Amino acid sequence: MTELAIQTRGLSKRFGDLVAVNSLDLDIPRGQIYGFLGPNGSGKTTAIRMLCGLLTPSAGDISVLGMQIPHDAEKLRLRIGYMTQKFSLYDDLTVSENMRFMANIYGLGKSAGRDRVDELLNRYSLQPMRDRLAHDMSGGQRQRLALAIATLHRPDLLILDEPTSAVDPENRRDFWEKLFDLIDEGTTVLVSTHYMDEAERCHQLAVLETGYLRQSGPPQQLMDDLAGRVLEVNGPDLRNVKDRVLQIPDVQSAAQQGLHLRVLFAASGPRGDAAIISLKDTLTSAELTITEGKPSLEDVFVACTNGENHS
Amino acid sequence: MSALQRMGAVAAKELRQLSRDRVTFGMVVMIPLIQLLMFGFAINTMVRNIPVGVVDLSDSAAARVITEQVRVTQVVEIVDQYNTPAEAEEAIVAGRIRAALVLPRDLPQRLAGGATAGQWMVDGSDTVVGSALLGLRNMPLQLTAGTPQGAYTQPAPSFEIALFFNPERRSEVNIVPGLTAIILTMTMILFTSVALVREHERGNMELLITTPIRPLELMLGKLLPYVFVGLIQISIILGLGRLVFNVPFQGATVDLVIVTLAFIGASLSLGLMISTIAKTQMEAMQMTIFILLPSILLSGFMFPYDAMPRLAQYIAEVLPATHFMRLIRGVYLRGAHADQMLTDLLWLLAFTAIMLTIATKRFHKSLD
Numbered sequence: 001m002t003e004l005a006i007q008t009r010g011l012s013k014r015f016g017d018l019v020a021v022n023s024l025d026l027d028i029p030r031g032q033i034y035g036f037l038g039p040n041g042s043g044k045t046t047a048i049r050m051l052c053g054l055l056t057p058s059a060g061d062i063s064v065l066g067m068q069i070p071h072d073a074e075k076l077r078l079r080i081g082y083m084t085q086k087f088s089l090y091d092d093l094t095v096s097e098n099m100r101f102m103a104n105i106y107g108l109g110k111s112a113g114r115d116r117v118d119e120l121l122n123r124y125s126l127q128p129m130r131d132r133l134a135h136d137m138s139g140g141q142r143q144r145l146a147l148a149i150a151t152l153h154r155p156d157l158l159i160l161d162e163p164t165s166a167v168d169p170e171n172r173r174d175f176w177e178k179l180f181d182l183i184d185e186g187t188t189v190l191v192s193t194h195y196m197d198e199a200e201r202c203h204q205l206a207v208l209e210t211g212y213l214r215q216s217g218p219p220q221q222l223m224d225d226l227a228g229r230v231l232e233v234n235g236p237d238l239r240n241v242k243d244r245v246l247q248i249p250d251v252q253s254a255a256q257q258g259l260h261l262r263v264l265f266a267a268s269g270p271r272g273d274a275a276i277i278s279l280k281d282t283l284t285s286a287e288l289t290i291t292e293g294k295p296s297l298e299d300v301f302v303a304c305t306n307g308e309n310h311s
Numbered sequence: 312m313s314a315l316q317r318m319g320a321v322a323a324k325e326l327r328q329l330s331r332d333r334v335t336f337g338m339v340v341m342i343p344l345i346q347l348l349m350f351g352f353a354i355n356t357m358v359r360n361i362p363v364g365v366v367d368l369s370d371s372a373a374a375r376v377i378t379e380q381v382r383v384t385q386v387v388e389i390v391d392q393y394n395t396p397a398e399a400e401e402a403i404v405a406g407r408i409r410a411a412l413v414l415p416r417d418l419p420q421r422l423a424g425g426a427t428a429g430q431w432m433v434d435g436s437d438t439v440v441g442s443a444l445l446g447l448r449n450m451p452l453q454l455t456a457g458t459p460q461g462a463y464t465q466p467a468p469s470f471e472i473a474l475f476f477n478p479e480r481r482s483e484v485n486i487v488p489g490l491t492a493i494i495l496t497m498t499m500i501l502f503t504s505v506a507l508v509r510e511h512e513r514g515n516m517e518l519l520i521t522t523p524i525r526p527l528e529l530m531l532g533k534l535l536p537y538v539f540v541g542l543i544q545i546s547i548i549l550g551l552g553r554l555v556f557n558v559p560f561q562g563a564t565v566d567l568v569i570v571t572l573a574f575i576g577a578s579l580s581l582g583l584m585i586s587t588i589a590k591t592q593m594e595a596m597q598m599t600i601f602i603l604l605p606s607i608l609l610s611g612f613m614f615p616y617d618a619m620p621r622l623a624q625y626i627a628e629v630l631p632a633t634h635f636m637r638l639i640r641g642v643y644l645r646g647a648h649a650d651q652m653l654t655d656l657l658w659l660l661a662f663t664a665i666m667l668t669i670a671t672k673r674f675h676k677s678l679d
Contacts, residue, residue, distance in 0.1 A: 052521055054678045070677075077523045088518035092331050093324065104320030105522045107313035 005030045005157055005188040006051060011060035013046050020046040022211040033183060035202030036192035043211040044192040045085060048161050052082050065156055081150035085161040087142050091135035095126055095145055098134055106153040120148040140171030160191040176201055196297045207304050214304035219297055226295035226303060228271030231279060233261040235288035248282055253302050264299055317524050321532025329536060339540050343494050343547045350490055351556050355482050358443035364391040364411040366399045369418035377452060386443055399432060409434045410444050476644050487552035488643040489612045491545050492635045496578055496606045499541055503582030504595040506533045520676040527671050534579045541575035561646035569649045570642055573659040574635035580666035587673040606632035634658050
């Protein structure tokens, strides 16, 4: 048994001229929640589909739970649970019908299947709506059903593609609590998201952009690496200030957050006090106060994606 | 064991979805019902009551007798009288009548001399109407009311004909069993051709292919419920055909079930094959119609197979409906046993196997 749940080397996928995933090297450890953070079109779904054996890579090697993909894809099916981005259960079947169907597909025995379905109905609070059609459920309830079914056969690895995009914050919180319960039982979870607050909950994170892996590591470490590059400007007329700040070559991006302006300096630029001095030189107004800010995951995201979406 | 369990799970799921889909469920019963009544009553190859006109230039008693005798054949219905042949021709062009009987000025002399009495002007654009009127060409005429029966002698026919199986020559007898082939082709292919495409469109397939299910298990599981649907439909058609149209069943039930199952299998697997090619449900339906039209026109349902040109026969030979048309008419009307018509039966079974193989090979558990 390897220490890693997933390992890829040089993983690439091309669709015609478009390179959706570009030479991805991943090392995803067991027993953790590993996150793919990236905007739409960054290659998260394509990478996930290749890891599940649904898409054949154009180049590169994949090893999932010690199996070579796509060669061993069929053997892998029994050991992974997959939750698609779009709800993919049957709208015209009830909750328990959907679960029993999948239990049969996974070859759970008759009584074992019934017990497992019952257990999951309780665990994911679906018992009261067991006879309701999937079509009539709310986003959060559908998500719980999809998770329950992805874990029916007790997979070692759970792959979730943007699982909470249609779910309100409270349900999202509950959903993540369920994921940590699964981690506690020894499952490995790979989850893709474009929400910063979700990414922050992961043990480790890979930031993807236009098919490239830009950064990877524990969220806290990624944020710490940015220390000194984030400044906050307080004062009046911040829209105007922002334009002037962006003239400074060392500034990578500037974005207003409520009453202050967050300025991110490029990695090659000055840090900490030196950065404050550089900013003060440009903004001579006495009404403005400049302090060092605490880097957030959004700053990490902006720093490694050139801030294309935020400046 | 788990293969059977997976197949059963798919079949049970399919049946449950079918029972909740009111439109499809209604189609299962309504299509055979409506089509049977429509075709059964409407299609009639025994032509009667063709609207015709008479142009009587002789104004003689003989002309009136001839007109009356033409009327009582019931082949035609005399709807109008015209003064000149030109007027009658105009009425034919306008479509008011399909033919006109022209009785010339010298009719009494012609009759006395034994010459041809008159002329039928016929709209030949409809061949069925045309040939019905051609039948009137040799109709015997009884000219004067006073002629004793013995004096008039009809020449003896060259042959005597023994009509088997349908002595009254009722077209329903031919149409009702044939209709089962058409309706099963329509519904069986339609239901399964959308089967896989629908799961792709609704996104179910992405989840399904990450499960351990094998392509053949999925295919067979999807087919199974529709076998019963097909059997229900054929029972409706043949049962009603017997009740409403009095079409007699000459064969054995076991033969009927064997040939029907073979045809249902062939149609369903053809539908599945379409389902692996089509990208949307719309495309699947268009391809179904592409199969359905030749099945109606070439299978022998509308026109006799033997009368078709060689090329059309080759095409017809490929269609499962052609073989079933022979089988069902054989079993149902002539009381044939399945083993007497083995070629057609084996052909249907081979077709099923080939289509299932292609469908299974074409279906990949990936999104590439």
